[in-house]
Amino acid sequence: MMENIIEIKNLKKNFGSSNFFKSKDSKAAVDNISFEIKKGEVFGLVGESGCGKSTTGNLISKLLTADSGEIIYKGININGLKGRRDLKEMRKNIQMIFQDPYHSLNPKKNIGWILMEPLIIHNLYSKDERRKKILEMLEIAGFDESFLSKYPSELSGGQRQRVAILAALMCEPDFVIADEAVSALDVSVQAQILNFMKELQRKMGLTYLFISHDLNVVYYMCDRIAVMKEGQIVEINEAEKLYDNPKHPYTKSLLGAIPGKKAR
Numbered sequence: 001m002m003e004n005i006i007e008i009k010n011l012k013k014n015f016g017s018s019n020f021f022k023s024k025d026s027k028a029a030v031d032n033i034s035f036e037i038k039k040g041e042v043f044g045l046v047g048e049s050g051c052g053k054s055t056t057g058n059l060i061s062k063l064l065t066a067d068s069g070e071i072i073y074k075g076i077n078i079n080g081l082k083g084r085r086d087l088k089e090m091r092k093n094i095q096m097i098f099q100d101p102y103h104s105l106n107p108k109k110n111i112g113w114i115l116m117e118p119l120i121i122h123n124l125y126s127k128d129e130r131r132k133k134i135l136e137m138l139e140i141a142g143f144d145e146s147f148l149s150k151y152p153s154e155l156s157g158g159q160r161q162r163v164a165i166l167a168a169l170m171c172e173p174d175f176v177i178a179d180e181a182v183s184a185l186d187v188s189v190q191a192q193i194l195n196f197m198k199e200l201q202r203k204m205g206l207t208y209l210f211i212s213h214d215l216n217v218v219y220y221m222c223d224r225i226a227v228m229k230e231g232q233i234v235e236i237n238e239a240e241k242l243y244d245n246p247k248h249p250y251t252k253s254l255l256g257a258i259p260g261k262k263a264r
């Protein structure tokens with residue numbers, strides 16, 4: 001039995017700012033969801049725009065604070081975590097990759113700086129070791145050393161996303177939340193980035209929460225998939241089973257919207 005790296009229990013987030021303004025039927029963005037992700041798994045979260053996928057990712061990474069529920073990461077409820085040191089340690093171990101590498105990379109800094117920064121923030125390694133680590137990561141991405149002095153504006157969209165991914169992985173997290181990680185890229189580049197993420201997963205023993213509105217992309221990447229609708233999870237199953245034999249009408253309608261279901 002594989003152990004769980006994360007367990008989500010009855011997680012809830014309502015953006016209504018105060019009880020006074022909250023109408024009775026205001027819907028929670030994340031409405032009492034529960035699921036668990038096993039160590040080494042790629043777990044997909046799929047659903048239409050506005051269903052609460054990003055909010056879920058942001059709650060788990062603690063960019064947002066949940067109203068209620070538990071986020072149990074390696075046995076500890078991080079929803080209740082307040083201490084600065086505990087939070088910092090958690091932020092090292094749980095990293096996010098976002099949709100838009102144009103905005104997530106600092107345009108004024110070169111790639112060497114961008115990859116060095118996380119190591120400095122978390123005070124990891126000596127100077128020499130940092131350089132070694134950066135070169136090691138560059139090699140995995142297929143970049144040579146000259147890349148370090150380049151600026152984000154000199155890179156293609158796919159190269160930028162690779163750099164953003166490397167930056168997220170510099171501190172060797174074990175759990176990575178990828179929120180629409182390939183949605184901003186040309187279709188021709190998407191597969192390369194997905195394969196790159198798979199390769200990194202194998203090499204670094206990562207677990208992914210992979211968020212996307214694109215069921216084909218999720219199917220390609222994931223071991224198990226949760227389908228989200230209006231803040232709730234309506235179905236969770238192994239990717240193959242969910243794709244071939246959807247149970248919930250909403251999953252069926254999502255699949256029905258795919259012109260030609262792709263094989264993986």
Ligand SMILES: Nc1ncnc2c1ncn2[C@@H]1O[C@H](COP(=O)(O)OP(=O)(O)OP(=O)(O)O)[C@@H](O)[C@H]1O
Pocket residue numbers: 015029047048049050051052053054055056213
């Ligand atoms: N910071 C916020 N303040 C108020 N409402 C928000 C905020 N963030 C999200 N929402 C609302 O919460 C709901 C869920 O949004 P969320 O971004 O999580 O959905 P999503 O499935 O990720 O969609 P998308 O892919 O379009 O981002 C939406 O109704 C959205 O308008």
